[in-house]
Every structure is written in structure tokens, then in C-alpha cells.
Amino acid sequence: MATESMSLLGLEKTSLRQQALAALRRAITTGEIAPGTHLVETELSETLQISRGTLREAMRQLQQEGLISAGPRGRLSVRHLDAKEICDIFAVRAALESLAARELCALEDRAQVIKELRRALEEMDRASKDGLEERIEADLNFHRTLCGLTGNETLLHSWGSLEGNIRMSIMFAGFERAAQNMSVKRHGEIVDAIETGDAAKASEAITEHMDGAAKVLVG
Incomplete structure (x- = not known):
């Protein structure tokens, strides 16, 4: 080697x-x-x-x-991740981040949360002009922020334990397919759903996001 x-x-x-x-x-x-x-x-x-x-x-x-x-x-x-493993990883992500979305929707005052999430979206937008590594970091930062804003340390730790495999899943797909999952608009739909306070809508937005992302990555 x-x-x-x-x-x-x-x-x-x-x-x-x-x-x-x-x-x-x-x-x-x-x-x-x-x-x-x-x-x-x-x-x-x-x-x-x-x-x-x-x-x-x-x-x-x-x-x-x-x-x-x-x-x-x-x-x-x-490890070499196969298509099933990637789909499994994103299914677990969907469960964790849906929980995060529901917890954020339950907050009486979500103004600061929405502000932080929109700031993460702005970072994604800026990174869209950079290379794959910078775009991956901005994308992961959005999802990490989503979980971190709940204040649920167990949730954040569980998400963090997947981070290495998430990165490997993205690299597995190559730049073109990976970039499709880093759309600021798609992530903005999650923030919009959380802003409404409708937990079911926000959870559905997360699930659709992760299902679509996994399908793109495995081609």
C-alpha cells in the first residue's frame, strides 16, 4: 500500500x-x-x-x-459498502433525523432554531461553488446542526456514530450523484416543514429526503 x-x-x-x-x-x-x-x-x-x-x-x-x-x-x-448497507444507513438516518425534527417542532419558540438551520443552508449555498469535500462538510453540518439543536445528546451521539459511514456512502457514489443530494432547495424544504411546527409533515420531509438520497447514491 x-x-x-x-x-x-x-x-x-x-x-x-x-x-x-x-x-x-x-x-x-x-x-x-x-x-x-x-x-x-x-x-x-x-x-x-x-x-x-x-x-x-x-x-x-x-x-x-x-x-x-x-x-x-x-x-x-x-470496508466496501454495498447498496444494501447504504440503504440501511440512510434508513437509520431517517429515523434519527425524523426524531430530531419532531423534537424541534415541539418547541414553543422555534425562531432561534430556524435561524440556525437557515444559517446552515447559507453555508451549503456558499459551498456549492467549491469542491466535493467542502460540499460534503456543509451538507453534514446541516444535518448535524438539525440533531444538535434538539439538545438530545444521545440522539446527536447516535447520529455521529454514523458519520464515517455517511461520508463513505457519499464517496461511493462519485461527484455527480453525490452533488444531487446537496441541493439547498431540498434541504430548505425540511426547514420550512419544521418552521410550521407540524411534526408529521416535518418527519415526512425527512423520510422522503433520506429515501431519495439513498436511491441516488446507489444509482
């Missing part, structure tokens, strides 16, 4: 496990380390300039996040 050009170099000497985890997560979810790639401990530990023990700790976390998996003889490799 060629690792020389990866953004895995130059780690500081503090919090090495966290830095290694972040660097590996980014390399995997951006496609820098391709799906199916076998992860060789000796190469990675040398590239990251960390001990193999510290590397194993980071890789255990990546296994828990579903980004890497163990194959024959315990060999670790980057």
Missing part, C-alpha cells in the same frame, strides 16, 4: 492515538485509502511515526465505527 503521499504525516507527539485516529478516519472517508485496502500495521505505524500498540488502539476504534473490518486470519481492511 502506497502511503507516502497520504495526509497521515507529521503528527504531534501529544495525543498520538487521537491524531492517528483522525488521520486514518479522514484518509478512509475521503477515499485516500480505497475500500478493500488491507491495512498493514508495519507500514502505517512507520508512516504515522507511532508505536504499533497505539496504532492498534486507533484501529479498534475504526472497527467500532464500521470503517474497517476483519477478514480471514484477522486481517483488517477498509
